[in-house]
Amino acid sequence: xxxxxxxxxxxxxxxxxxxxxxxxxxxxxxxxxxxxxxxxxxxxxxxxxxxxxxxxxxxxxxxxxxxxxxxxxxxxxxxxxxxxxxxxxxxxxxxxxxxxxxxxxxxxxxxxxxxxxxxxxxxxxxxxxxxxxxxxxxxxxxxxxxxxxxxxxxxxxxxxxxxxxxxxxxxxxxxxxxxxxxxxxxxxxxxxxxxxxxxxxxxxxxxxxxxxxxxxxxxxxxxxxxxxxxxxxxxxxxxxxxxxxxxxxxxxxxxxxxxxxxxxxxxxxxxxxxxxxxxxxxxxxxxxxxxxxxxxxxxxxxxxxxxxxxxxxxxxxxxxxxxxxxxxxxxxxxxxxxxxxxxxxxxxxxxxxxxxxxxxxxxxxxxxxxxxxxxxxxxxxxxxxxxxxxxxxxxxxxxxxxxxxxxxxxxxxxxxxxxxxxxxxxxxxxxxxxxxxxxxxxxxxxxxxxxxxxxxxxxxxxxxxxxxxxxxxxxxxxxxxxxxxxxxxxxxxxxxxxxxxxxxxxxxxxxxxxxxxxxxxxxxxxxxxxxxxxxxxxx
Amino acid sequence: xxxxxxxxxxxxxxxxxxxxxxxxxxxxxxxxxxxxxxxxxxxxxxxxxxxxxxxxxxxxxxxxxxxxxxxxxxxxxxxxxxxxxxxxxxxxxxxxxxxxxxxxxxxxxxxxxxxxxxxxxxxxxxxxxxxxxxxxxxxxxxxxxxxxxxxxxxxxxxxxxxxxxxxxxxxxxxxxxxxxxxxxxxxxxxxxxxxxxxxxxxxxxxxxxxxxxxxxxxxxxxxxxxxxxxxxx
Numbered sequence: 001x002x003x004x005x006x007x008x009x010x011x012x013x014x015x016x017x018x019x020x021x022x023x024x025x026x027x028x029x030x031x032x033x034x035x036x037x038x039x040x041x042x043x044x045x046x047x048x049x050x051x052x053x054x055x056x057x058x059x060x061x062x063x064x065x066x067x068x069x070x071x072x073x074x075x076x077x078x079x080x081x082x083x084x085x086x087x088x089x090x091x092x093x094x095x096x097x098x099x100x101x102x103x104x105x106x107x108x109x110x111x112x113x114x115x116x117x118x119x120x121x122x123x124x125x126x127x128x129x130x131x132x133x134x135x136x137x138x139x140x141x142x143x144x145x146x147x148x149x150x151x152x153x154x155x156x157x158x159x160x161x162x163x164x165x166x167x168x169x170x171x172x173x174x175x176x177x178x179x180x181x182x183x184x185x186x187x188x189x190x191x192x193x194x195x196x197x198x199x200x201x202x203x204x205x206x207x208x209x210x211x212x213x214x215x216x217x218x219x220x221x222x223x224x225x226x227x228x229x230x231x232x233x234x235x236x237x238x239x240x241x242x243x244x245x246x247x248x249x250x251x252x253x254x255x256x257x258x259x260x261x262x263x264x265x266x267x268x269x270x271x272x273x274x275x276x277x278x279x280x281x282x283x284x285x286x287x288x289x290x291x292x293x294x295x296x297x298x299x300x301x302x303x304x305x306x307x308x309x310x311x312x313x314x315x316x317x318x319x320x321x322x323x324x325x326x327x328x329x330x331x332x333x334x335x336x337x338x339x340x341x342x343x344x345x346x347x348x349x350x351x352x353x354x355x356x357x358x359x360x361x362x363x364x365x366x367x368x369x370x371x372x373x374x375x376x377x378x379x380x381x382x383x384x385x386x387x388x389x390x391x392x393x394x395x396x397x398x399x400x401x402x403x404x405x406x407x408x409x410x411x412x413x414x415x416x417x418x419x420x421x422x423x424x425x426x427x428x429x430x431x432x433x434x435x436x437x438x439x440x441x442x443x444x445x446x447x448x449x450x451x452x453x454x455x456x457x458x459x460x461x462x463x464x465x466x467x468x469x470x471x472x473x474x475x476x477x478x479x480x481x482x483x484x485x486x487x488x489x490x491x492x493x494x495x496x497x498x499x500x501x502x503x504x505x506x507x508x509x510x511x512x513x514x515x516x517x518x519x520x521x522x523x524x525x526x527x528x529x530x531x532x533x534x535x536x537x538x539x
Numbered sequence: 540x541x542x543x544x545x546x547x548x549x550x551x552x553x554x555x556x557x558x559x560x561x562x563x564x565x566x567x568x569x570x571x572x573x574x575x576x577x578x579x580x581x582x583x584x585x586x587x588x589x590x591x592x593x594x595x596x597x598x599x600x601x602x603x604x605x606x607x608x609x610x611x612x613x614x615x616x617x618x619x620x621x622x623x624x625x626x627x628x629x630x631x632x633x634x635x636x637x638x639x640x641x642x643x644x645x646x647x648x649x650x651x652x653x654x655x656x657x658x659x660x661x662x663x664x665x666x667x668x669x670x671x672x673x674x675x676x677x678x679x680x681x682x683x684x685x686x687x688x689x690x691x692x693x694x695x696x697x698x699x700x701x702x703x704x705x706x707x708x709x710x711x712x713x714x715x716x717x718x719x720x721x722x723x724x725x726x727x728x729x730x731x732x733x734x735x736x737x738x739x740x741x742x743x744x745x746x747x748x749x750x751x752x753x754x755x756x757x758x759x760x761x762x763x764x765x766x767x768x769x770x771x772x
């Protein structure tokens with residue numbers, strides 16, 4: 001038994017683990033793969049902190065509140081921005097190799113929606129270098145890692161108000177065996193659900209919202225699941241991200257006729273819609289950074305050059321890059337309070353799988369890396385404190401029931417190929433539940449998602465191996481995606497207005513009178529129930 | 540085109556449709572349309588997560604950054620236990636980061652670094668822990684406890700960092716089965732997807748060790764240097 005079990009080993013999970021350990025707790029971290037393979041490594045642009053001379057914490061707060069379109073929580077945003085300054089100083093101390101300015105300070109650049117150059121960066125490897133520095137720091141602090149463990153279910157004890165989390169069950173991928181880890185508190189840091197959009201997402205293949213789906217099944221409240229950020233500039237064919245820093249540095253967007261058509265540094269929601277519209281009108285949109293010069297591109301944007309050549313056969317030094325908006329970040333997630341605790345006692349959540357109400361209806365670039373440091377610390381501290389007051393937990397195993405479920409999956413009939421359905425789900429979401437939405441398309445999508453759920457027993461896995469069965473894991477991930485897909489669609493249907501990343505063609509106006517609150521979703525007798533909570537909502 | 544995958548003691552050849560696709564896209568195509576048992580690890584598909592390192596025709600590549608040609612033979616990395624097909628167990632390889640104490644020791648608050656200071660270890664900190672260099676290293680044939688190329692590059696990443704306060708401790712940690720066990724053959728250099736040269740970093744660590752009074756144990760017994768108690772010839 002451990003005091004704090006952290007599930008997920010990206011930036012959020014590792015910050016939480018380090019902070020829980022510092023608070024004196026006994027900590028273990030579980031990873032679906034290996035810690036340095038997490039989604040955090042893909043963050044390129046930077047981490048926001050108001051440390052520049054022409055910047056202020058208040059300006060950072062104002063920008064974030066404005067971008068959140070009335071759904072951001074003022075006190076959470078204040079905490080995020082105020083603690084941002086210390087967060088970057090801490091990262092500097094644990095060895096993050098930030099780029100430096102001529103004044104020997106951490107270098108900063110301007111990202112969309114920001115009133116100053118606020119994003120601290122390390123070339124276009126900001127996430128990678130933060131993630132690896134955190135990993136190295138976890139080695140220093142002798143944090144225990146369980147790598148290649150797939151989360152199946154949470155363990156809980158007690159009923160009603162007494163119910164509290166007491167660990168989780170995993171499938172050890174290498175052996176195929178089930179493993180229960182008991183814990184006084186659990187922190188979910190399992191990442192977002194952008195892969196519901198299939199290959200129309202910048203995210204790694206593992207961003208399947210497992211932790212959120214598991215929480216949903218455990219009766220935990222989710223919130224704002226309809227809010228998905230589309231990044232304006234994914235490479236057209238492969239959906240590979242071209243960082244906002246390319247536009248921050250002066251990159252242009254060109255339409256099919258080679259003309260500029262919009263403000264390249266407006267917030268991501270508005271820009272994604274502008275690009276989507278332009279693609280319908282003139283057939284294509286391109287990102288042009290040729291004028292920045294080879295030296296600058298190689299120095300500040302080395303990944304973009306490599307990836308554009310690899311996936312689109314274009315060299316951004318001499319060519320324009322074809323782009324389209326793609327699913328990038330999910331604002332919704334497990335509803336948490338100011339201490340990062342969910343509606344289930346002892347279950348905390350942080351990072352993209354959680355909703356700390358700091359991004360609201362649209363996240364600003366550079367705020368997600370910041371969120372995982374600031375709220376990672378909060379979650380680690382809170383979980384460690386909570387664990388101190390938990391005397392003992394039951395350790396009766398719930399493995400048998402899960403074993404039976406997994407056995408049952410093996411007997412599914414394989415009449416329908418789930419890989420085809422997974423692809424169909426991605427296409428359906430990109431078309432009907434993506435950048436623009438309307439009731440008719442959403443209702444039809446919901447019907448199709450429910451049909452897929454019913455068809456699951458006709459799908460199944462063909463690989464019967466116990467050892468490293470990725471066919472089975474991908475099926476389990478697909479089940480998780482389908483569960484969240486339903487929640488997303490119901491939330492999208494219930495929010496009969498347009499706000500930030502949620503753009504309803506049939507309800508183009510923002511309606512503060514009825515929809516200034518967060519959607520709260522939970523499972524009630526296997527049905528998704530969505531209601532509007534007003535807790536924490538600020539305009 | 541044909542793609543042959545080494546699966547344990549067997550080889551299996553798949554026919555795939557490749558329109559300028561990466562190896563990872565083709566493996567995914569095989570898994571989702573032909574053979575769901577084919578096992579490999581993948582993540583970001585943009586060469587930063589280090590999941591999909593494997594060997595093609597004997598050379599280490601990231602599957603997401605390699606465009607195959609017909610007849611290519613795909614194998615798992617070497618020097619690490621194969622779990623299944625192209626999936627390897629990285630635990631022991633990664634444990635050498637612990638052996639080498641690859642982390643920052645910095646008790647003082649922010650030190651001001653210039654752009655030049657930051658550039659010193661910019662490329663070393665590009666490491667994605669894919670294990671390509673580890674697989675290419677011939678030293679493991681004779682010493683399974685060799686700290687190895689990526690862990691030594693990461694050592695130099697911290698040793699060369701101006702903020703580091705325990706250079707001596709880090710240099711001490713890479714003496715045994717470390718920098719002196721490398722043959723400087725350079726096999727690790729061309730396989731690095733991030734253009735890091737572990738061999739050069741090992742050379743830098745050797746220089747630093749020399750400054751701190753360490754010697755190559757192979758020569759220490761000659762010329763009356765430090766006597767480690769090894770037999771003299």
